[in-house]
Amino acid sequence: MRGPATTRAESKEKACQGMAEDLEFYTVDPDDEDVERRDIKKLLTECGLLYEIGIEAFVVCRDGEKLVACAGLQQNVIKDVAILPDYRGGALSLTLVSEVTYLAHSRGYSTLYVYTEPKNAEFFRGCGFYDLVEMPDTVVLMENTPIGIKSYCKQLQKHRVEGAKIGCVVANANPFTYGHRYLIEQAAKECDWLHLFMVKEDVSLFTYQDRYYLAEENIQGIPNLTLHAGSQYMVSRATFSCYFLKDQGIVGKCHTAVDLLMFRNHIAPALGITHRFVGTEPFCATTNKYNHDMMVWLQDPVRGAGPALDVVEIPRTEYGGTAISASEVRRHLHAGDLDRIRNLVPPATYELLKTKYVPLVQAGA
């Protein structure tokens, strides 16, 4: 039998505390429970944190009537973890993280992510979280599995193609337009091999399955290209959560660096990627900022980061004097203006819009 790591007296003391404590943990839906939400806000304020919108559930802990700790869950990202100073450093924090993991599991999320200041990373390491990437002195992104990113990169390595210039495009393609086709074609021409990733997260009308299918259809004829499924590790809620809130105007406080460093440190080395290609962005502020940040976080020296890459911006292709954009296609779709879409998207996209999405939009309206 294994002996206890602590002395008897110590563990007796600890057990005494553990067994005598009267702390209650439970789950709260902040949208439905006014009193709980009020108390959570108060606790967060006391701990110097902001109540983030979009948190679907909290695990809270009360000592008698007093709310002493909370941890929020936004899909698979843990947010707003706060514990009153008197309750820190003990079993409470560990129970809190255990409970939030069970909560996530019951909601169908397995791997969890957390953003934390580097000084708090050690706490989460003790809770089964592993470092994914650090934006020096600012924030660390962690996941609660030791094999997540490792096995993902191992999968990627199977698709590695050796060459002097290996490119990458990450596309949302919402939906796939002539603009995407042009960008991918140009990038492929410049490289020995091109890796194309489809963003996995769904935030608009078009499902990932459909976007992936359209990419498959629309890249035919490009010989030096591998199409990859998207993942949690790239432009996802986990790596880049604010991107998906852009409709709400939250752009400023985004951790684009985290997403880009994930790419630089893990994905690019796995595939030997040397260049990342991106279309110029005349319309969308978030995407434009992302492009700009790309230059910083992929090209410049960053402490502890992987080898630098080259970022290549390719000007958008135009139709009728205007840059083609997916958002324009979506606008026409919502207006029921299928004729104007025809010139902006390849035939496969046009067909799918006509047969599936026009009826969908009409049904929705």
Added chain:
Amino acid sequence: MELKQEALAGTLESSDLFIRVSPSEDPLEIAIQSEVIHQFGEQIRATVEEVLAHLGVTRGIIVIQDKGALDCTIRARLQAAVMRAAGETTMDWEALK
């Protein structure tokens, strides 16, 4: 026993361990992290492998965060995780001893 869905068991509290088991097509992959890994890592792994073999688990991913749990706690938590993942509710207690 076949792991049909992902399951959790245990907690991160001291003297306990947290286990996540997931189905997989590949042979068993066991990842263990422990505060006492240098002292007891081998022993923990041996217990884990023995329990899994006993339950006939041959495929899956087992991730363990150990907080200094006793051997009997490791057995109990791992059995609970596997039963949950297999959707098994009837226990053969004599076989679990």
Added chain:
Amino acid sequence: MKLRRSMLFVPGANAASLSTAFLFRPDAVMFDLEDAVSLREKDAARLLVFHTLQQPLYDGIERVVRINPLDTPFGRDDLEASVRGGADTIRLPKTDTPEQVHELEAAVEEIERDCGRAVGSTHLMAAIESASGVVNALAIAQASPRITGIALAGFDYVMDMQTERGDGTELFYARCAVLHAARAARIDAFDVVFSNLDDEEGFLKEVALIKKLGFNGKSLINPRQIELLHNAYAPTQEEVDYAKRVVAAAKKAEKQGLGVIALGGKMIDGPVVDNARRVLDKAAASGLRKE
């Protein structure tokens, strides 16, 4: 003669408590699969308790398992795990009638036979938590030869009585009824938990009361209360001296083959000797009372 002064509640889902509660040396531990365990953790708690029961950690401490009532989806599985795991005693919560004890007894016997455990080796204890339980206390206490004790549980009882915990007046009848039932059936009686962990004075006052009434001991939720309780039950030097003289007199009488025990010229009978032995057991277990 087994001392049953302290019975420490240990939440069955709490690995840390299960791995350390023996350190406090209570007379009995009660691994709880019932109220202390959330629905989500019922299965895991059962496995934890099952494996803890098989450890040598609790040697010398009576291992009691509180199962869920048999009419819940958990009761039968709890019982399987406990009897097969080697529990000394099964504590049945919310016992209202002797029939519930009969049902439990039959189920225990079936499991004992199935797993090769000596039939009758699993003891039972009934917790009385309602007005009907109190009214039926004697029938419950006598329902099975396996029953070693009955325990009053205050929380549910006071709710059933449409009152609340206070100075003890609300428990007065129940305490007396349970105690009388236990004594009439020649089994042990346990008092309710004292849940205000910060009120040491109140705890000691309650212990003094139940000791005086005649309870064998108390269920406890806080390990810190064990030492206080044991000390309150510990005999004084005078009591020990007297008990030693009684036991010596009894030995002497036995040696000389006398049917009558005499101490200082007075005759003493069996119960006095039994009582003296209990006093010495308590002194052996936790020394003399410290004031």
